[in-house]
Amino acid sequence: MIYAEIVAGGKGTRMGNTELPKQFLMLGDKPVLIHTVERFLSSPRIDRIILCVPGEWKAYTSGLLDGYTEAGDKIDIVSGGEHRNATVLAGCRYIEENYGIEDDDIVLTHDAVRPFVTQRIIDENIETVKRYGAAVTAIGAVDTVAEVDEEGNLKNIPQRERMYQEQTPQTFRLGQMKSVIESFTDEEQRCFTDVCKAYLKLGIDVKVVEGERSNIKITTPLDMKIAEALAEEI
Numbered sequence: 001m002i003y004a005e006i007v008a009g010g011k012g013t014r015m016g017n018t019e020l021p022k023q024f025l026m027l028g029d030k031p032v033l034i035h036t037v038e039r040f041l042s043s044p045r046i047d048r049i050i051l052c053v054p055g056e057w058k059a060y061t062s063g064l065l066d067g068y069t070e071a072g073d074k075i076d077i078v079s080g081g082e083h084r085n086a087t088v089l090a091g092c093r094y095i096e097e098n099y100g101i102e103d104d105d106i107v108l109t110h111d112a113v114r115p116f117v118t119q120r121i122i123d124e125n126i127e128t129v130k131r132y133g134a135a136v137t138a139i140g141a142v143d144t145v146a147e148v149d150e151e152g153n154l155k156n157i158p159q160r161e162r163m164y165q166e167q168t169p170q171t172f173r174l175g176q177m178k179s180v181i182e183s184f185t186d187e188e189q190r191c192f193t194d195v196c197k198a199y200l201k202l203g204i205d206v207k208v209v210e211g212e213r214s215n216i217k218i219t220t221p222l223d224m225k226i227a228e229a230l231a232e233e234i
Contacts, residue, residue, distance in 0.1 A: 001047045001048065001099065001102065001105050001106075002045055002046055002047050002105075002106045002107075002108070002126060003046070003047065003048050003049070003050055003095060003105070003106070003107045003108070003174065004040040004043075004046045004048075004049045004050070004107075004108045004110060004169075005049075005050045005052060005088065005091040005092075005107050005108065005109045005110070006033075006036060006037065006040070006049060006050070006051050006052065006110050006111075006112050007052050007080070007084065007087050007088060007091075007109060007110065007111055007112060008021075008023040008033055008051065008052060008053045008054075008061075008080070008112030008113075009052055009053065009054055009080030009081065009084065009087040021054070021057065022113055022218055022219070022224075023036075023053075023112040023113050024057070024060070024064070025218075025224065027115060027218075027224070027227055027228065027231055028228070028231045028232070030068050031064055031068070032112070032113055032115050032218055032227075033051075033061070033064065033112050033113075034064060034065075034068045034069065035115035035116075035231070036110070036111075036112050036113070036114060036115045036117070037049065037051070037065070037069065037075070038069070039115070039116075039117050039118075039119075039122070040108075040110070040122070041069065041071050041074070042119065043119055043122050043123075045122070045123065045126055046108075046122070048074060048075070048076065048099070049071075049074060049075045049076070050075075050076050050078055050091045050094060050095060050107075051065075051075055051076065051077050051078065051112075052078045052079070052080040052087045052088070052090060052091045053077060053078075053079070053080055053112075054079070054080055055079035055080070058077050058079060061077050062077055065077075076094065076098070078090055078091055078094045083189065083190050084193070084194065085181055085184075085189040085190070085192055085194075085195065085198070086186065086189060088109055088177075088181065088195060089178065089181045089182065089189075091107075091109075092107070092174065092177065092178040092181070093178070095107075095174065096178070101174055101175045101178070102175075103173075103175065104173075105173070105174035105175065106126060106129050106130070106171060106172070106173060106174060107171065107172055107173075107174040107177060108122065108125055108126070108169040108170075108171045109168060109169060109170050109171070109172070109177075109195060110168045110169040110170075111168045111217055113217055113218040113219065114167065114168055114215055114216065114217050114218075115218070115227065115231075116212075116214045116215055116216065116227075116230055116234060117168070117169065117215050118212060118214075118215070121137055121169065121209065121211060121212065121215065122169065124209045124210075125137065125169045125171040125209050126171065128171070128207050128209050129171045129172060129173065131207075132205065132207040133172075133173055133176070133204075133205070133207075134171070134172050134173070134176075134196075134199055134204060134205065134206040134207065135169075135170065135171040135172075135206065135207050135208075135209050136166055136170045136171075136196050136206050136207075136208055136209065137166070137167040137168055137169055137170065137208075137209045137210075137211040137215070138164040138165060138166050138167060138208050138209070138210075138211055139164060139165050139167065139210070139211040139212070139213060139215075140161075140163070140164055140165075141160055141163035141164060141165055143160075144157060144160050145157070145158055145160065145163045164208065166194065166196070167211040167215050167217070168217075170194060170195055170196055170206075171209075172195065172199075177195060180195070180198050180199055180202060180204070181195065181198060183198075183202070184198060184201075214230055214234070216230070
């Protein structure tokens with residue numbers, strides 16, 4: 001089985017004073033979350049979608065799916081955790097409890113607020129995991145990246161050609177990903193911004209899949225303005 005686990009557990013505090021979490025804000029004629037879900041519904045390679053949302057927003061999410069999609073039987077809504085890795089793990093445990101986990105199961109973990117992921121990125125993530133075991137979508141850094149110390153002083157300027165900006169999906173063998181996350185304490189999981197950091201901590205290679213500049217993450221009001229422009233063009 002190939003699962004898409006869409007992570008929508010955030011509250012969107014950087015979006016400013018909004019009544020709804022950022023994944024539920026309207027982008028054109030439908031919510032951001034629906035745009036993202038549709039990208040995975042359009043892929044014939046995705047068997048099920050696991051939608052991880054804050055527990056108090058499950059009913060609201062169900063209503064959105066009923067109103068904007070016709071694939072409710074392909075989507076499961078799961079309560080997320082207190083942080084990103086706990087949310088991803090909640091999705092894994094739901095899959096294990098309801099469908100079981102097979103050795104060849106694959107899971108694509110994706111930000112709910114990246115509504116412009118392409119079928120090419122989805123396909124290449126799947127093929128990369130089949131060949132190498134783990135994949136992260138990323139794009140080469142355009143600007144020079146600077147490392148700064150705790151006092152705010154410039155510490156290092158890495159070679160730009162080796163610097164990449166991570167995107168999602170990040171894709172793994174489902175059983176291995178669950179084991180990797182569970183090997184760390186909750187406190188350690190909170191320190192990892194994503195699952196890839198946990199993999200690297202254990203010395204497990206993660207192969208890069210080339211992303212796209214349009215695969216933006218909607219985090220701030222400026223991001224939303226950019227997304228609105230992209231939505232009109234795509």
